[in-house]
Amino acid sequence: MPDLHWRKSSYSAEAANCVCVAIAPDGTVLLGDSKAPGTTVTTTRRALHDLISAITPDLADHNF
Numbered sequence: 001m002p003d004l005h006w007r008k009s010s011y012s013a014e015a016a017n018c019v020c021v022a023i024a025p026d027g028t029v030l031l032g033d034s035k036a037p038g039t040t041v042t043t044t045r046r047a048l049h050d051l052i053s054a055i056t057p058d059l060a061d062h063n064f
Contacts, residue, residue, distance in 0.1 A: 004022035004023075004024065004030065005022060005023075006020045006021070006022045006032065007020060007021055007022070008020050009021075016034065017033075017034050017035055018033075018034050019031065019032070019033055019034075020032045020033075020034070027044070027045065028042050028043075028044065029042065029043050029044060029045055029048050030042050031043070031048075
């Protein structure tokens with residue numbers, strides 16, 4: 001897999017523990033947690049959108 005550009009959650013500020021996200025060239029979304037280095041969860045943009053929408057309905061119309 002090519003080098004990915006990982007982005008840190010803005011909610012993490014300067015904290016050491018954070019959630020990071022990267023988008024692979026094929027569109028796969030990768031999620032990582034600094035508390036579990038080397039471990040990633042892969043999903044699709046649609047599945048991540050559906051999860052976030054279910055957890056926070058006020059973001060349901062946001063385009064991820």
